[in-house]
Amino acid sequence: MDAVRFSLAALGVILLANGLAAEGLPVKSELVRARCGACHQVDSEQRMSRISYVRKTPEGWEETIQRMMRLHGLDLTPADGRKIEQYLSDSHGLTASELEKVAYSLASEDVEEQVPNGAVKSACTTCHSYAKIAGQRRTRQEWLNLKDFLLAMFPSLVYQHRFEDWPALCDKALPWLADEFPLETPEWKRESGQRPPQEGRWLVRGHQLGKGDYVGAITYRTAADGGFETEAVRQFADGSSVSMNGRGQWLGASAWRGSGHGSEIDRAREVFQLSADGKTQNGRWFPFQHPEQGAKEVRYRVDGSPRIAGIMPGALRRGASAVLRIYGSNFNPSLEPRDLNLGDGTTIDKVSERASDHVNIQVHVAADAKIGKCDITVGVAHMDSALTIYDKVDYIRALPEKALARLGGVRAVPRLIQFEAHAFSNGPDGIPGNADDLDLGLVKASWTLEESFTTPNDEDKKYVGSIGQDGLFTPAQEGPNPQRQRSTNNAGDVWVNASYTPEGSTAPLKTRAYLLVSVPAYRELISQ
Ligand code: HEC
Ligand code: HEC
Structure with missing residues (x-):
């Protein structure tokens, strides 16, 4: 036997x-x-x-x-x-679910990567992202080929990695990658037959850096060249709306790559990936040369059923009366207050406008309403944690709290930083700085730079660049500056101060972020 x-x-x-x-x-x-x-x-x-x-x-x-x-x-x-x-x-x-895992790098998102293997981390991610590697599927032989490829491409590689035994680490990293990312995967077997979506409409919800949360819709129409023409409208909490026209195509079944132009932007790039079930796209759009700006956005496919895209504004104070706008698709045209629900503490007094893609409602929030996030319902459509009820603005944060800008403007494209001031409530427990704190969204703060005393008398504040009252930091030019001590360049570090006085208060809330302004990423210049 x-x-x-x-x-x-x-x-x-x-x-x-x-x-x-x-x-x-x-x-x-x-x-x-x-x-x-x-x-x-x-x-x-x-x-x-x-x-x-x-x-x-x-x-x-x-x-x-x-x-x-x-x-x-x-x-x-x-x-x-x-x-x-x-x-x-x-x-x-790559299939939709394979692409999803590296989507952050394709859409130029700034994230801290987790590299799950020590050898790969030391031998490979010193030069580029892990996503560049995890975004490939190869036969074992093709993974092993990379050692010779890298040694031939970068003859100084072993010397640069002299603090470790690079060839030995590479011999550990590549077989691990061969096991992890083979040419044929279960996802490939399951999804490689999928086709990209046809023309249609998508609801959008996103956050544009410096401008705040928005909702809206984008329509894809088949174009003569086999790609698609797009038309998007995005509406912000302050009632303003921005439209953008563009074009693009699906590469494979799930990678959307497009470009657009609109009233506020000459040329934007769109990088979105479709989920494996074909119902949502996640990605970003950003000004062509500035992936560090723009917006993170989700697109929800509009089918026959009612769906909520979002609510504007998304945060209400206890005791307040307000007009809210809920965006979505296929809303019943005869909605009444009883068909809507915004949680126990909020009463809907009137539906003042109704259409299949939005409803405007007048509401008031009870003075003792529960603080926290509420689900909302419009007819049969539902959205979790869509509305925030708070009692007061307790503090503000300047985001990002640590940032890296890069000098530019002569040959290199400068890397800007869009700072945002967000108002926060301490949340139901009344204690600041823990997980139940509520982000109440972007507020208009005033911004200043302040010297950070890392190096004495270097006057960084004077040289690194400037910040506008919209929170946008623009770095100074790259290259030597004869006005500076030892004609050094304009690199340096500063504090970025934000100050905001909430409505009904006289005491300003203050916070700061740390900003490092560095030289251009010269590698990007070489590959331009
Ligand atoms: C010395 C820097 C450096 C190191 C170390 C390095 N790479 Fe790269 N790698 C690069 C550069 C630069 C490119 C882009 C090459 C080009 O111009 O197309 C690249 C490209 C790649 C590609 C894409 C090749 C293609 O044609 O699609 C893969 C896959 C890759 N590297 C994997 C690895 C792995 C795995 C390791 C570790 C064993 C590693 N790299 C270590 C610099 C490096
Ligand atoms: C003039 C010769 C030549 C032509 C034409 C050529 N290649 Fe290559 N290709 C090479 C050489 C040499 C290598 C190995 C070195 C390298 O990877 O750069 C290579 C490697 C590759 C690899 C393996 C890289 C990796 O590690 O993933 C791919 C894939 C590839 N080529 C695709 C193409 C495609 C697609 C075309 C046509 C659009 C093409 N090549 C045309 C010479 C050529």
């Missing part, structure tokens, strides 16, 4: 090995075979060396193709480049 089991196990190993040998994605595009075939061999099953054994994000493909042109002499027209990137993202891309 044991012998039979043993031989079956051995057979399993052989079958698995055969399965692995058969791995590789056929390249069905004539264009890819024609343009890349001179160096990448095609086999009898239309698999191309290297190309058939890796899957990447659209940005990953773009970078590889750029390198083929920069280093290996590949000659491509921009139009062919776009077509090849589209084909490879469509058929050798």
Whole structure:
């Protein structure tokens, strides 16, 4: 009996090995075979060396193709480049749930990464993000190839990493990556047949840096070139609205890449990823050269059912009367106050305006209403924790609390920092600084810079740049400054002070953030 089991196990190993040998994605595009075939061999099953054994994000493909042109002499027209990137993202891309895990890096979000493997952390993320690696799926051989690739690309790599045994760490990192991110994954088996969404309407909810929370809608219409034209309207708590027109396309089934222009912005880039169930898109849009600005946004697909996108304003004070606007889709056109619910403490006096995409309501909040977040209901649509009830503004925070700006304006694009002052309530427990504190949103603060005494007499405040009353810090120019001691550049560190006086109060609330202003990221300049 044991012998039979043993031989079956051995057979399993052989079958698995055969399965692995058969791995590789056929390249069905004539264009890819024609343009890349001179160096990448095609086999009898239309698999191309290297190309058939890796899957990447659209940005990953773009970078590889750029390198083929920069280093290996590949000659491509921009139009062919776009077509090849589209084909490879469509058929050798990442699936929705694979893409979701690295989405933060694609949309240029500023986050602290968690690297789950020590060897990868030391050997790889000294130069680039973990997401650049986790955004790839490769056969074992293709992961192992990276050692030679890196040593050939960066001959000084081992010397730069002289504080550790880089080759040995690399030999640990790559097999781990091969186990973690193989070419064929369960997600690939499950989702690789998915197609991107067709034209339609999406509700949006987001936060634009420096401007605050908004809600709205965006419509996608099929364009003549096979992509989509878009039309978006975003409405802010102060009643203002901003429209934006644009275009874009789906790369693969779930990566939306677009551009737009509107009344307040000349050229914005849109980077969104679709969820695996096809119902929401998460991402950001930002001014073309300034990914550090712009907005984080969620798009909810509008289908036949009623849905709430958000409520404006999103925070009410105990005892207050207010007009609120709830945005959404497919609202019943004959809604009455009894069809809506904003929690126990808030009474709806009147529905003053109703349409399928919004309702305006007059409400008052009881003087003893419970402090905290309330769910809201409009007809059959529901949204958790959408409305905040508070008693008073207890403190403010300047966000981000620690920031890194970069000098620029001569050759480098400066990296700006948009500071925001947020009002906070101590929350139900009345104690500041813990998890139940309530963020009441952005408030208009006044802003000043203050010397941080790290280096005596360096007068950083005078040189690093300036802050506007909208909280936007603009760094000074890069390069040596003859006016400074030893003609050094304008880098330095300062405190950023915010001051805000809540309505009905005379005492201003104050806070500060720490700002480091550094030299440009010269690596970005080289690849421009
Ligand atoms: C003139 C020769 C040449 C042409 C044409 C060429 N490549 Fe390459 N390719 C190379 C060389 C050399 C390497 C190995 C070094 C490297 O990765 O840069 C490579 C490596 C690759 C890799 C593996 C990189 C990795 O680690 O993921 C991919 C994928 C690839 N090429 C895709 C393409 C595509 C797609 C095209 C056509 C648009 C193309 N190549 C055209 C020479 C070429
Ligand atoms: C010395 C700096 C450095 C180190 C260390 C480094 N990389 Fe990179 N890596 C780069 C650069 C720069 C690129 C972009 C290459 C190009 O121009 O296309 C890159 C590209 C890549 C790519 C994309 C290749 C492609 O064509 O899509 C992968 C995957 C990658 N690195 C993985 C790793 C892994 C895994 C490690 C650790 C074992 C590592 N890197 C260590 C600098 C580094």
